[in-house]
Amino acid sequence: MMAKHTKERILTVAAQLFEEQGYHATGVATILRAAGVKSGSLYHFFSSKEDLLAAVMQRHLDQLRPMILDRAVQDSVTEDPLEHVFSLLGVYRRGLLISGSTRGCPVGNLALEVGGAMPRVRKLIEEYFSVWVSQVRDWLEAAGDRLPASLDRTALARHVLAVAQGGLMQSRAAESIELFDASVGSLRSSVELLVARSRYEAGELRDVLVAEPLTSDESGAPGEDQFEWRAW
Amino acid sequence: MMAKHTKERILTVAAQLFEEQGYHATGVATILRAAGVKSGSLYHFFSSKEDLLAAVMQRHLDQLRPMILDRAVQDSVTEDPLEHVFSLLGVYRRGLLISGSTRGCPVGNLALEVGGAMPRVRKLIEEYFSVWVSQVRDWLEAAGDRLPASLDRTALARHVLAVAQGGLMQSRAAESIELFDASVGSLRSSVELLVARSRYEAGELRDVLVAEPLTSDESGAPGEDQFEWRAW
DNA sequence: CTTGAATTAGATTGATCGTTCCACTTGCCA
DNA sequence: TGGCAAGTGGAACGATCAATCTAATTCAAG
Numbered sequence: 001m002m003a004k005h006t007k008e009r010i011l012t013v014a015a016q017l018f019e020e021q022g023y024h025a026t027g028v029a030t031i032l033r034a035a036g037v038k039s040g041s042l043y044h045f046f047s048s049k050e051d052l053l054a055a056v057m058q059r060h061l062d063q064l065r066p067m068i069l070d071r072a073v074q075d076s077v078t079e080d081p082l083e084h085v086f087s088l089l090g091v092y093r094r095g096l097l098i099s100g101s102t103r104g105c106p107v108g109n110l111a112l113e114v115g116g117a118m119p120r121v122r123k124l125i126e127e128y129f130s131v132w133v134s135q136v137r138d139w140l141e142a143a144g145d146r147l148p149a150s151l152d153r154t155a156l157a158r159h160v161l162a163v164a165q166g167g168l169m170q171s172r173a174a175e176s177i178e179l180f181d182a183s184v185g186s187l188r189s190s191v192e193l194l195v196a197r198s199r200y201e202a203g204e205l206r207d208v209l210v211a212e213p214l215t216s217d218e219s220g221a222p223g224e225d226q227f228e229w230r231a232w
Numbered sequence: 233m234m235a236k237h238t239k240e241r242i243l244t245v246a247a248q249l250f251e252e253q254g255y256h257a258t259g260v261a262t263i264l265r266a267a268g269v270k271s272g273s274l275y276h277f278f279s280s281k282e283d284l285l286a287a288v289m290q291r292h293l294d295q296l297r298p299m300i301l302d303r304a305v306q307d308s309v310t311e312d313p314l315e316h317v318f319s320l321l322g323v324y325r326r327g328l329l330i331s332g333s334t335r336g337c338p339v340g341n342l343a344l345e346v347g348g349a350m351p352r353v354r355k356l357i358e359e360y361f362s363v364w365v366s367q368v369r370d371w372l373e374a375a376g377d378r379l380p381a382s383l384d385r386t387a388l389a390r391h392v393l394a395v396a397q398g399g400l401m402q403s404r405a406a407e408s409i410e411l412f413d414a415s416v417g418s419l420r421s422s423v424e425l426l427v428a429r430s431r432y433e434a435g436e437l438r439d440v441l442v443a444e445p446l447t448s449d450e451s452g453a454p455g456e457d458q459f460e461w462r463a464w
Numbered sequence: 465c466t467t468g469a470a471t472t473a474g475a476t477t478g479a480t481c482g483t484t485c486c487a488c489t490t491g492c493c494a
Numbered sequence: 495t496g497g498c499a500a501g502t503g504g505a506a507c508g509a510t511c512a513a514t515c516t517a518a519t520t521c522a523a524g
Binding site: 024112116156175 | 256395429
């Protein structure tokens with residue numbers, strides 16, 4: 001009797017190995033050994049290694065909302081949709097921290113590796129990014145007139161994804177989280193400036209210089225790594 | 233008699249193949265065939281496939297300044313250092329265009345693929361990004377008080393790199409240049425807003441709403457793709 | 465020309481690649 | 495309990511992998 005269903009165990013192990021080593025660098029034999037499974041089982045559930053990769057990507061897509069997007073909302077200390085955006089980036093930052101800045105976004109990594117080949121996989125990556133961006137856009141739209149009316153919410157959402165992926169890439173290359181923080185920090189400043197400008201437009205703000213932080217973190221005792229993370 | 237020195241031809245072909253297919257997906261036999269060379273020659277100049285990759289990365293590093301950074305300055309229609317930043321992004325955009333949105337930054341792609349393995353290669357990637365960011369930071373610093381004094385130039389430079397890499401990744405995943413443009417467009421808006429804020433601080437600007445474009449493109453006839461590229 | 469090193473040709477290595485095939489066991493429904 | 499499909503174990507396949515080796519060739523200096 002197995003701890004988990006074989007298919008599920010193969011998927012979990014393959015996802016982890018693909019993320020750590022990449023797709024081409026991970027041999028089928030390695031997957032079989034790590035999952036404690038013989039090739040007959042693997043090829044019973046998956047027609048090929050590429051098919052396995054597609055299944056892994058589908059899994060990532062299925063888990064995007066419950067494990068990433070919804071979690072970002074839960075992690076937010078306020079219900080400010082703008083904070084949800086940065087809370088989402090915080091989810092990735094946490095993964096970066098616990099892995100020693102070696103783990104990034106598995107989908108982003110594979111996006112660049114498999115590139116044009118394997119159209120089926122590329123479609124899944126495309127949809128993954130699409131869902132990601134749509135959620136961020138919804139949050140931005142939920143911010144209403146706190147952002148300038150003329151602002152293109154979709155473009156900014158794509159911008160946020162770019163900052164996230166690019167920041168993860170830099171931190172992984174230098175094995176330092178500072179680069180991710182710097183990129184995200186600049187993004188936060190930009191958004192804060194947009195909010196200030198919007199308030200200025202509305203006549204609420206006399207002096208545009210006093211761009212206030214998005215979240216009023218008046219609690220004098222910042223929790224664990226919260227301090228470092230906020231210290232932009 | 234060979235058209236080019238064997239070593240140089242191997243490097244060129246390998247760089248192209250690594251960029252198109254990735255490192256692990258490119259077999260040595262493929263490189264040999266494409267370069268019209270036998271294995272004896274390759275292993276005379278390079279001790280291993282990994283050594284060849286390191287040489288390719290070194291080449292990218294050597295060509296970063298003359299082929300990318302300096303070229304961005306040449307492409308700029310003005311001497312505004314802030315425009316140089318976006319001209320640099322334009323260099324990558326051009327590569328994206330001529331390849332049908334399949335080619336990005338070769339260094340960025342390999343950065344995510346080889347990841348932690350091959351420390352020698354990782355060091356080169358790290359240095360590549362470091363030089364890149366330093367140049368952008370210098371441009372930002374050259375902008376002087378056109379940017380707010382409190383602005384962290386290094387952080388913003390890293391932010392620019394993140395936007396570039398993340399934008400390239402999205403465009404490659406969706407095989408559409410729109411996503412790159414959206415990310416860069418938001419970046420441009422942010423920088424324009426920073427400039428406006430700086431002018432406001434200096435008392436030059438009465439109304440912060442009239443954030444002017446960075447480049448005064450008063451010519452009514454935008455060149456070829458210049459129009460599309462500027463149409464954010 | 466001679467000489468010796470630099471370079472190239474090309475067959476060949478053992479290892480590993482992804483995949484197939486078939487015998488076997490297990491679980492489930494009749 | 496019989497039967498049949500689902501699932502598993504494990505040997506084996508041809509192809510390709512990166513890398514090695516020696517012999518042949520080219521090249522430059524004396």
